[in-house]
Amino acid sequence: MPSNDKPVNGQENPSFLDVLNQLPPVPPTPEPDGKPGTQRLARLRTAWKESWEEGGFLYQRWEEIFQARHASWHEIATWLKAAALFGGLSLIVLMVDAAGDIASATLKGLSAVPxxxxxxxxxxxxxxxxxxxxxxxxxxxxxSVAPAALYAFWQMTGLVGLVGGFFGNAGARIAWLLFGLSSLAMIWSAAPAGGRAAAIGLAALMWALASIFALRGLTLRPIVHNHPPQYQFNPALHLHATIPAPSPAGDDLGPDNIRPIQR
Known part of the structure; x- marks a missing residue:
């Protein structure tokens, strides 16, 4: 019998369609209103009940869903992983599409503001x-842009740089620095000549005070990491002594070129 699932208790686990095909034909029975019964509907009902019994196809799927709450990612059934990934990707696509529509509508609204x-x-x-x-x-x-749109973008950049820099985001801190420098340049260009220096100085002080929050925790001191060595050196002297092999028996007289003195 073909199977669509792993064996259960050493036996094949038939799918819902397999159970449906193995059922004997059911004779048509008349309905209370006199119309003949439907054989296919009766077979579907029987297959549905058999599939929900212990070891059935739908019973096993429900058990896998119930056990997925306490199992790790590698122990979850493959079809559940595929469904979760497909649902997550669909949600991401919807969120990106909605964010694009919101950003487009916001930019169009800013451009239309007088x-x-x-x-x-x-x-x-x-x-x-x-x-x-x-x-x-x-x-x-x-x-080809309204002055209100430029001013709103300038304000938004400063707000994002201030909030993001407070939470330690490097990109937001770079945006905050560029925001401050560009603001000083615009003030220098448009301020009256007589009060230009005072306007620049006042703007620089305001930017410096706001930078206390935007650049919170930033330091120019070099960070020195003192880590213990990962290895340990233990000097030791190893002496290898070679012991000569004992002379064979009967060779106590020394080398062959030495003869005992004869009388």
Whole structure:
């Protein structure tokens, strides 16, 4: 009998279709309303019941699902691994597609926003923010993008760099450094000539204070790792003494060229 699963207790485990094909034909029985019964439906019912009995195809599949909660990845059935991988890949594809749609809609919305007001430039924050708004508005006139989109992107870059740098992300810290340098350059370009130095100094101080959080834990000191040696040297002197082999019996008189003195 063909089988689609591993043997159970030394016996072949028939599949649902095998059980269905092995069943004897069931004679049609009339229904209560007088219509003839369906033979295929009766066979399906019988095969369904047999498959859920102990050792049946569906019974084994349910046991594998129940045991997968306590088993390792290598002990889980192959069909469960394939289903989990397929479901995970499908979820990743859906998430990437949704993220792409959200990003596209956000960029289109920023581009459609009318030009933001330049502000009055009052206060400490206005001294730093007003030149940046003026610079972005002037540059957007030569680009196919709204000034509000440039300003929103500038704000988003600073926020991502600040939050990501606080959690120690290297890429976010690089973005934070580029954000600060570009902000100083824009302020220098758009600030009034008389107060340009004060605006740059004030912006640099604000950036330095915010860098306490964005560059948290960053140090310029070299890190020295003192690890114990992985090997141990034990000097020792080994002397090998060679013991000569004993002379054979009857050769006590020495070498052959020496003869005893004869009288």
């Amino acid at each position: 030009a933001s007001g330049a502000g009055d430039g009052s206060g400490l924050w206005g001294t730093v923010d007003h030149p940046i708004r003026l610079f972005l508005t002037d540059q957007a006139a030569h680009l």
